[in-house]
Amino acid sequence: xxxxxxxxxxxxxxxxxxxxxxxxxxxxxxxxxxxxxxxxxxxxxxxxxxxxxxxxxxxxxxxxxxxxxxxxxxxxxxxxxxxxxxxxxxxxxxxxxxxxxxxxxxxxxxxxxxxxxxxxxxxxxxxxxxxxxxxxxxxxxxxxxxxxxxxxxxxxxxxxxxxxxxxxxxxxxxxxxxxxxxxxxxxxxxxxxxxxxxxxxxxxxxxxxxxxxxxxxxxxxxxxxxxxxxxxxxxxxxxxxxxxxxxxxxxxxxxxxxxxxxxxxxxxxxxxxxxxxxxxxxxxxxxxxxxxxxxxxxxxxxxx
Amino acid sequence: xxxxxxxxxxxxxxxxxxxxxxxxxxxxxxxxxxxxxxxxxxxxxxxxxxxxxxxxxxxxxxxxxxxxxxxxxxxxxxxxxxxxxxxxx
Numbered sequence: 001x002x003x004x005x006x007x008x009x010x011x012x013x014x015x016x017x018x019x020x021x022x023x024x025x026x027x028x029x030x031x032x033x034x035x036x037x038x039x040x041x042x043x044x045x046x047x048x049x050x051x052x053x054x055x056x057x058x059x060x061x062x063x064x065x066x067x068x069x070x071x072x073x074x075x076x077x078x079x080x081x082x083x084x085x086x087x088x089x090x091x092x093x094x095x096x097x098x099x100x101x102x103x104x105x106x107x108x109x110x111x112x113x114x115x116x117x118x119x120x121x122x123x124x125x126x127x128x129x130x131x132x133x134x135x136x137x138x139x140x141x142x143x144x145x146x147x148x149x150x151x152x153x154x155x156x157x158x159x160x161x162x163x164x165x166x167x168x169x170x171x172x173x174x175x176x177x178x179x180x181x182x183x184x185x186x187x188x189x190x191x192x193x194x195x196x197x198x199x200x201x202x203x204x205x206x207x208x209x210x211x212x213x214x215x216x217x218x219x220x221x222x223x224x225x226x227x228x229x230x231x232x233x234x235x236x237x238x239x240x241x242x243x244x245x246x247x248x249x250x251x252x253x254x255x256x257x258x259x260x261x262x263x264x265x266x267x268x269x270x271x272x273x274x275x276x277x278x279x280x281x282x283x284x285x286x287x288x289x290x291x292x293x294x295x296x297x298x299x300x301x302x303x304x
Numbered sequence: 305x306x307x308x309x310x311x312x313x314x315x316x317x318x319x320x321x322x323x324x325x326x327x328x329x330x331x332x333x334x335x336x337x338x339x340x341x342x343x344x345x346x347x348x349x350x351x352x353x354x355x356x357x358x359x360x361x362x363x364x365x366x367x368x369x370x371x372x373x374x375x376x377x378x379x380x381x382x383x384x385x386x387x388x389x390x391x392x393x
Contacts, residue, residue, distance in 0.1 A: 002343070002344055002345050002346060004346055004349075004350075004359075005350065006350060008359075010355055012355055013321050013322045013323050013355065014322070014323060014327070014354050014355040014356050014367060014369075014370035015321075015322035015323050015324065015325035015326070015327055015370055016322055016325075016327075016354075017327075018353060018354075019372075020330065020372045020373065020374035020375075021353060021374035021375070021376055022353050022374075023353075025353040025354070026351065026353050029353070029355065052318060052322065053318070053322040053325055054325075055316050055318055056305065056306075056316075056317075056318055056319055056320045057318060057320045057321070057322040057324065057325055058318035058319070058320070058321070058322060059321075059322035061321075186350060186351075212374075218375070219374040219375060219376070220374055220375025220376050220378060220379040220388075221379060222353075222374070222376055223351050223376055223379070223380055224379060224380075
């Protein structure tokens, strides 16, 4: 029997309400595998607010707190303060929010948590729109995407603003650990969560989680598309620890057009927009490479 | 399950494991593993969003009460030993 590459212990039960091929479900499954039983979750309104199931059912085998949309950051700070007050310091506190609840609505509370550097882990699972309420655009929706609030029709009013770079925003808060992960690489994701939980202070993770329903694609392709997103540079795997960048995976570049056209939400994209987006993504990747080499250089030179 | 309104707690606390909820009825295609080809790499188990695959002696054992038939296992299987069979056949 081949050796398992991720922990066998299952803290998420079957019977949840996630759609077919849901990436966010996988994100939660891996995060719980990494964090273990001594964990408290805080979940705002997002897909994961409905996925545990209809009362009295829940698919999570750890305690969780449902919070209003904008308060994930504040609630995890509060949970940590309560744990500190009762002297329980072996419990992991994790905020698990979607991209809308992080990049748009929850950013204020999250910024406050990062500012106070409370000892919590904040995870944003990114399915690139408000999927739970019916695919409305969020700050994390990439250029060109169709959503119900950026309809294409004959007017072509698809998403016009670029994807908000949450990782850069959080890195600018100078918190000890910021990382990105993808559900297509669970070993890397689990390693990052475990690493983050050993560090004291606010940690932020951005997890790429495909949504077959909102992206209008075959649910069986969830993992394939997440892998392709990485190789076409639409998403990059890297971590920022104490200000120094490290890119975890540098796959060979594949065509962005192929990645986009596998998803119904990009079917309408004109050639020039794709080229523009490709240039943008390549530039972002080059910037990452530069930041990584700069970090390496800094590590070599001892502080004067 | 509470029967009257008085039995419902003032703050709703979810306590029943969702294993009791059967989501197998969502399925249009059923994954079937051809065990003779299976190499037991457990890629299917690793990527199952419905936690419906358990580690068997000969290969993956499906929990058809909960599997939603997304087809990730069939797509990710490195030796293509999982077939998606339409439910009405």
